[in-house]
Amino acid sequence: MSRRRNDPGGVIPIAADGLGKSEWIRASLEEFARASGPGTLVPSERVLAEQFSVARMTVRAALDSLEASALIYRIPGRGAFVQHPLVTQSEVLRSFTEDMVLRGMIPGTSEIRAEARPADAFIAERLAIAEGAQVYLIERVRTADDVPMAIERTNLPAERFPGLLDRLQERDSLYAALASDYGVIVDSAEQTAAIAHLDHADARKLSTTPGASCFALARTSRDRMGTVVEFGRSLYRGDRYVIQMRVSKDALTLPADGEAGLHV
Template sequence: MARSKHSDGGEEIGLLAVQVGDLTGEPGKGEQIRKALAAFAASSRPDTLLPSERVLAEQFGVARMTVRGAIDSLESAGLVRREPGRGAFVQHPRLTHSEIFRSFTEDMRFRGMEPGARDFSARLEAATEAVAAALDIAEGDPVVRIERVRTADGTAMAYETTNLPASRFPDLIEKMSETDSLYEVLDRSYGVRPENAEQTVAIDRLSPEDAVRLETQAGEPCFAIERKAHDNMGKTVEFGRSLYRGDRYVIEMHVGRAADG
């Protein structure tokens, strides 16, 4: 990925100047610069190089220690990372993919983020051998296949593909829209509420096509998560595979020793 050069700060300084505005009151300058840098980081691509401490200090008329303190705060918050001899680079905080069973929509709302979607498609297909086995139906039976890119606050986070038995969920294609929560539609329209799931997680690399979908670079690492969700009667509701950006997620697991014997 191409990296910015410090030089005189140029375009980056112009953006920061607009975000900071007029600095007034010595005690508040550091906080104003911190907020401006945070806004700059949020609107920039990961690995964007921040202007140097010297350039920022000269531009805003403050001591380098004031700028350094603001960057220290951003580093503690996970918004930037420092590389010795190179400078400070933008990074986006990673979300924890926990063991708690939630839909993508529920998870983003829980985090205070706005869930969204794009590139939505829903169609009928004949179940392949693997999909049929996962859904406990016959090979060739019709399934509803749903694909879409899931977003959080407008940023692409995951590419979802899932399959549901069409006989159990008639007219699902007509009931689903791009941004609907699948689980909310199943609950509202069919009285079915997924309660638990079996998941497997593997590390993969994004293909060029998937990288375009997720607005990142081909070959970047991702989590490939297969999910088989069940209702409270143990019947399989859906079977799918999602690709989560490795630069935006970490996986949380709770482990313990096996009981003796």
């Protein structure tokens, strides 16, 4: 008989092979997590401490390590659960639709809100347009394989994209609509990411818990001529995403005074 999703069953210890107790428990739990379906309940600290004949503190350290590796997640008062596979937010500039298709997932939109309104000073500055000029505000809840993954909120100059709101209803990808209907290719973007916590309204849209952690991304996109196309802020579920970044040091240089210096 197959194990129910929320029935933790038992954790089968792997061969110790000289591992310390904490490493042995972690390796056994890692094997359990990889063999179990997403959302499977992990046995409690008490149960694991009894099974492995160790202190609960040792079990807690192993669980902390698995949580840091995104193999499990914890919900206060409910326990630890096997993590869903995480989606990497790539450093390559793609639309949500393109990104999900490349991952073999089916992109979609479960909710959409769009309206034309005057740009306030902040949005006007970001879009390099006059304050009070009409902009389109587009908010969409994006899904992958019917699971809510992100809330995208973006602003575009209405004068440049007349009729966009009607055309977007016929397309799932904003970038595809801009390319095919207006000949505008999004070529580059400046993006920042921060950790935020979902309020009740956004948590409901993403089918998760109020206060849950999320990635708050702010993006200014430009076309091939360097003209701003959009400015948006998006929320990505922290339990389903990781952020990928490429970092490097500048070359070691030798200043005129002869002392080595590193420009960062």
